[in-house]
Amino acid sequence: MKKNYLFTPGPTMVPPEVALAEAQSMIHHRTPQFSQIFYEVSEDLKYLFQTKAGDVFTLMSSGTGAMEACVANVLSRGNKALVVVSGKFGERWAELCKCFGIETITIDVENGKAVNPQDIETALNKTRGINVVFTTQCETSTGVVHDIKSISPIVKKHGALLVVDAITGIGVHQLLMDEWNIDVAITGSQKGCMMPPGLAFVCVNNSAWSVIEKADLPRYYWDFRKMRKELKDKTTPFTPAVSLVMAMKAALDMIKKEGIENVWKRHARLAHATREGAKALGLELFAGEYASNVLTAIKAPTGIDVDKIIKKLRDETGVTFTGGQDELKGKMIRIGHMGYVNDFDIIVAIAALEKGLYEAGYPVEPGKGLSKVQSLLVSKK
Amino acid sequence: MKKNYLFTPGPTMVPPEVALAEAQSMIHHRTPQFSQIFYEVSEDLKYLFQTKAGDVFTLMSSGTGAMEACVANVLSRGNKALVVVSGKFGERWAELCKCFGIETITIDVENGKAVNPQDIETALNKTRGINVVFTTQCETSTGVVHDIKSISPIVKKHGALLVVDAITGIGVHQLLMDEWNIDVAITGSQKGCMMPPGLAFVCVNNSAWSVIEKADLPRYYWDFRKMRKELKDKTTPFTPAVSLVMAMKAALDMIKKEGIENVWKRHARLAHATREGAKALGLELFAGEYASNVLTAIKAPTGIDVDKIIKKLRDETGVTFTGGQDELKGKMIRIGHMGYVNDFDIIVAIAALEKGLYEAGYPVEPGKGLSKVQSLLVSKK
Structure with missing residues (x-):
């Protein structure tokens, strides 16, 4: 399915x-x-x-x-x-x-x-x-x-x-x-x-x-x-x-x-949870303090082929992330969270990220990113 | 409906x-x-x-x-x-x-x-x-x-x-x-x-x-x-x-x-029937021997406000014809018959044309155009 x-x-x-x-x-x-x-x-x-x-x-x-x-x-x-x-x-x-x-x-x-x-x-x-x-x-x-x-x-x-x-x-x-x-x-x-x-x-x-x-x-x-x-x-x-x-x-x-103000707030909230979820997995972000709420760009961990992870997740699970373009190819995973996206979508995104990294041999404790995201989402409006 | x-x-x-x-x-x-x-x-x-x-x-x-x-x-x-x-x-x-x-x-x-x-x-x-x-x-x-x-x-x-x-x-x-x-x-x-x-x-x-x-x-x-x-x-x-x-x-x-050849033939057949249907109602065509199979452009009969007919049909019956553009405004009715169109659509188009003309006071014998179209469509592949 x-x-x-x-x-x-x-x-x-x-x-x-x-x-x-x-x-x-x-x-x-x-x-x-x-x-x-x-x-x-x-x-x-x-x-x-x-x-x-x-x-x-x-x-x-x-x-x-x-x-x-x-x-x-x-x-x-x-x-x-x-x-x-x-x-x-x-x-x-x-x-x-x-x-x-x-x-x-x-x-x-x-x-x-x-x-x-x-x-x-x-x-x-x-x-x-x-x-x-x-x-x-x-x-x-x-x-x-x-x-x-x-x-x-x-x-x-x-x-x-x-x-x-x-x-x-x-x-x-x-x-x-x-x-x-x-x-x-x-x-x-x-x-x-x-x-x-x-x-x-x-x-x-x-x-x-x-x-x-x-x-x-x-x-x-x-x-x-x-x-x-x-x-x-x-x-x-x-x-x-x-x-x-x-x-x-x-x-x-x-x-x-x-309401447009609520739309902006929702994106800020989901983006924050995604960033924190990624950090809880020991990942580094690309944009730091300038990070937009459109997507979270995660730096490829050393020795991990992120494009392979992205391809495998997309073809096997239907979860589509994107990689870097042009000179940034192979250097990042981009997780978009804009538009028709809610709390449970972020849960799915982080679950897929954990799964992809785990299967690629990156040291992930399954559920660690999810727990972080869930704790943020249930406690914040 | x-x-x-x-x-x-x-x-x-x-x-x-x-x-x-x-x-x-x-x-x-x-x-x-x-x-x-x-x-x-x-x-x-x-x-x-x-x-x-x-x-x-x-x-x-x-x-x-x-x-x-x-x-x-x-x-x-x-x-x-x-x-x-x-x-x-x-x-x-x-x-x-x-x-x-x-x-x-x-x-x-x-x-x-x-x-x-x-x-x-x-x-x-x-x-x-x-x-x-x-x-x-x-x-x-x-x-x-x-x-x-x-x-x-x-x-x-x-x-x-x-x-x-x-x-x-x-x-x-x-x-x-x-x-x-x-x-x-x-x-x-x-x-x-x-x-x-x-x-x-x-x-x-x-x-x-x-x-x-x-x-x-x-x-x-x-x-x-x-x-x-x-x-x-x-x-x-x-x-x-x-x-x-x-x-x-x-x-x-x-x-x-x-099959593309059959698509061309179908359009030729439907366009021919439409033209003959219009002529059977005593209407004159705009394009004569150069008429395309895309649409039939019919000249506005003298004294008939064709744009009013088009508007009334569209708003009351949902049948949409178009009139002339720019300097041809008020001078024609255009009946398109391209794409997803079959015999029965042409029957509907001519029925609507008869109805519109009849209501506008143009002398129409209801069914005359339809009979012509039907006789052509049932006898020709």
Whole structure:
């Protein structure tokens, strides 16, 4: 009886309510019936991004598509971009900017650490005339969370726009679009939103429009101006992913019912228990004090082939963790705990971790991690 | 007991087998489990495009996204494009080329007519050095089908690439990628493939790669080179829409079981019956001899508000037709009959058409269109 337990950095587990909403009878997108659903989803997305002033657009793409859309909409030829690179997804911002011919300065942050906001100030002082600062909220490749709240005033002081990849942040960590003065933030459906992959969401605050209106990079499918125009009519410029939008309605209903503050708290609680469970097994964490609540990145113990453990657990038990990417390959186990995850899922994750390590010959006392996790979960709300 | 009957140009009706496949338990995309499904889908897509030599890429976007991907991959700065414009979707090719700064020459075809392949020859002779010819196979805005088979050798003779928007053509009309020597063709999931919207498919033949490799327009999310590299490893460069890919497997299984030639024949048969049914009601068709089997575009009878009929039928009975777009608004009723459509669906469509016209005061003898359709359907295989 193998079940799929997805402790991955996305796609994450999908509630049956959401999966079945996706299987509803198909309707045409140019109808009042669809417009009503799309309108409700778009309004609920404002709650998710904690914005009243901004618009939230629904893109039919992966998160990378939404990143490209940001680059194509906020930059113009001859502009300069500053990118915070603390892993694979920060690198992607830089690659995208360069692909569009933009002069790109990077702040390279040590793996497992968050950027020091002062380093952004220094970089903005060193290179004058930077138009846009791109950063990641949660870097899933290393499990780090950046302090967007402290970064924002520095960027604004220098008159630049702040664009945040919150693909794995939204619905997990607090992100206050309006209060923190973020210009553009994005997320994807297959993370905290508990959805299958297929949709990405872009929140554009009022402050960004003067730049977007005048920007001159080529954009058609990604054009935020067209999206804003159509959103006023409760629709999209091009055929939307109807079934995914219907599923998103169900997912957002669940988030609203729990309350976004409770969603953030739940993730903090589960992440804390996971970290402590791993430490109780004598494991070292990758991200230390900068650890995000999205996933727990555990350093591979010396002499243990963690990729083999991950593969064996996945194929034999259905519990899916992920390893390190690129230069971090073989160096970590990443346990995702975002979205449709509760106490008992963390118990399962730690049980599987113990089992995998035990079978690989790492000295584990079975139940030691579990006891730690259980003691934390039963005593804390 | 209102049911959704989608006689629309996409999204089209989704078989329950496909919708429920979409609701399957989520799996991670970087696993052998997903790779196996993705590989099978990619192989089956070759059958759909009738190619052995080409690669078929699965994009997470609408059809327009796939169109942008083609433009960004086959053109370079300073290139010239020739675009066949016979309606809204031909226009879209031209808009995209211009958006990317490409010198764009259009052949404007009269509404309701197909392009004369000789006009393409003339245009290619008149403007030397055209790099790419873009055309539509089925123009859903007017219900016309273009003769791609005759267009292809003309384009090849002039050394240009041929890129075909077969978004509504594939899975309805014959399209032979290899035999007709098409360089690039695209389709979308929500048309002949009987799927929800969310995926687009691009077939790239070997002939196009030397151009794609050297092309210099900015491309990242749309980069065919990255897609080809990842397809060899049975995966995608960015997170794919896992649930839609699983549903696509179910849809392709149905198409393979019926046989693609039978799929084409079925559409020809149903389209013929629909056209004759409409004519039996004294209605005039928009496309005449160039009518595609994707949809039947019927001219609005004088003095009849067809948009009101469409709205009333949709809201009261769930039967969804569409009207004309842009300058054709109010001038036509479009009855789609592609994908998951059988004889009895056509009976329902004509019954609804009769009802709508009757209630709007158009002189209809109830059952006249139905009798015509039924007589054709029972007597012809």
